[in-house]
Amino acid sequence: MSSTARDYYQVLGLSRTASPDDIKKAFRRLARQYHPDLHSGPSKLEMERKFKEVSEAYEVLSDPEKRKQYDQRESMWTRTESYTTAESRTKPSEQGFASARTSHPHQSPPYQSHGRGWPRSGGLADFFESIFGEPDESSAQPGTKEPGEDVETTVEISLRDVYWGVTKRLSLLEPVSCPACHGTGSVRRRRCQACSGTGFRPESKVLDVKIPAGIEEGAKMRIPGRGRPSLHGGKRGDLYLFIKTKPGHTFRRAGSDLHVTLPIWPWEAALGTEVLVPTLTEPVRVKIPSGSTAESKLRLKGKGLPTGTGGYGDLLLTLQIVMPQTISNEARALYEQLARENHADPRTELLAKAHQD
Ligand SMILES: [Zn+2]
Numbered sequence: 001m002s003s004t005a006r007d008y009y010q011v012l013g014l015s016r017t018a019s020p021d022d023i024k025k026a027f028r029r030l031a032r033q034y035h036p037d038l039h040s041g042p043s044k045l046e047m048e049r050k051f052k053e054v055s056e057a058y059e060v061l062s063d064p065e066k067r068k069q070y071d072q073r074e075s076m077w078t079r080t081e082s083y084t085t086a087e088s089r090t091k092p093s094e095q096g097f098a099s100a101r102t103s104h105p106h107q108s109p110p111y112q113s114h115g116r117g118w119p120r121s122g123g124l125a126d127f128f129e130s131i132f133g134e135p136d137e138s139s140a141q142p143g144t145k146e147p148g149e150d151v152e153t154t155v156e157i158s159l160r161d162v163y164w165g166v167t168k169r170l171s172l173l174e175p176v177s178c179p180a181c182h183g184t185g186s187v188r189r190r191r192c193q194a195c196s197g198t199g200f201r202p203e204s205k206v207l208d209v210k211i212p213a214g215i216e217e218g219a220k221m222r223i224p225g226r227g228r229p230s231l232h233g234g235k236r237g238d239l240y241l242f243i244k245t246k247p248g249h250t251f252r253r254a255g256s257d258l259h260v261t262l263p264i265w266p267w268e269a270a271l272g273t274e275v276l277v278p279t280l281t282e283p284v285r286v287k288i289p290s291g292s293t294a295e296s297k298l299r300l301k302g303k304g305l306p307t308g309t310g311g312y313g314d315l316l317l318t319l320q321i322v323m324p325q326t327i328s329n330e331a332r333a334l335y336e337q338l339a340r341e342n343h344a345d346p347r348t349e350l351l352a353k354a355h356q357d
Contacts (some may be wrong), residue, residue: 011056012061012231016071027057027062030089034047053334072196078157081173082170083171128245145230147237148234148237149228152240152242156244157211159251159280163280168211169207171204171207172206178200179194184356185197185199207226209221209223209241213308216243217244218243222238222239226238256308257303257315260317261317264292264319265324270291273287300314301314
């Protein structure tokens with residue numbers, strides 16, 4: 001926990017656009033809440049830790065210059081976009097889905113801190129030394145160089161992407177040696193202004209990632225060595241892609257099964273029929289049995305998503321009995337004829353059981 005990167009805004013419960021006044025108020029409120037003098041017993045240590053965290057966040061965010069540097073540093077490595085590449089489709093015959101650009105840079109922070117610390121813990125002086133100061137060679141022991149932080153980003157894919165597999169082009173920031181200081185972090189013995197002494201700066205690069213067909217909802221793909229750079233000469237962190245399936249208009253995903261609500265007319269339910277049903281590929285003909293009831297399910301074997309083990313899930317149809325918007329005189333006459341027939345009351349059981357509740 002102590003080495004996890006902290007978002008100073010999050011620590012103070014503020015948004016990035018918080019005013020200096022908001023920052024002051026949040027700090028006062030939290031400092032009062034966590035002040036170690038106000039706590040005893042087992043919670044004292046935890047309160048001390050929280051108080052330190054809040055104080056550290058306040059010290060940075062309340063100073064306009066430090067806040068600016070912190071914001072720059074945080075935004076530097078935290079941008080990614082993804083697009084579907086045009087050549088990614090394995091089945092060119094499949095139509096109806098363009099290689100739509102699916103960038104989503106304005107959603108929740110695309111990179112979330114995940115893992116080893118940047119900034120690392122150890123107090124404010126240490127923090128500024130590691131972030132803004134000269135690279136600290138003396139503290140780095142061989143073999144124990146602190147690696148860069150892992151980053152995590154969400155990649156949204158469509159159900160068709162899950163069906164066929166897809167290549168997503170990620171646009172990410174990659175560390176390149178700072179040209180102003182040639183990667184040394186200092187210019188004429190002073191901290192390099194261009195890179196704040198880190199020795200590198202972010203440059204936009206693209207990375208094509210092949211997402212296999214049948215990938216599970218919520219799957220995490222690890223791309224080694226494409227996370228944040230280490231500030232201590234260690235290895236770069238890893239990039240994790242969190243796979244999220246965009247909800248479809250027609251199909252709902254449940255594992256490798258797909259669900260569709262299928263509307264049918266009352267006479268189709270009564271008499272049975274054969275109808276065209278959509279699948280992720282081409283529509284298929286399906287027999288609706290006579291006497292079908294609303295909400296009943298039909299299972300189409302193998303018409304779902306790939307399972308990842310060579311098979312396919314099923315497509316489940318839930319019948320929905322719909323009425324025409326208007327009714328003709330002829331139809332009305334037919335319904336009236338039906339109504340005159342001697343039917344049992346379908347509510348008999350309902351009425352009988354009602355007082356047992
Ligand atoms: Zn530099």
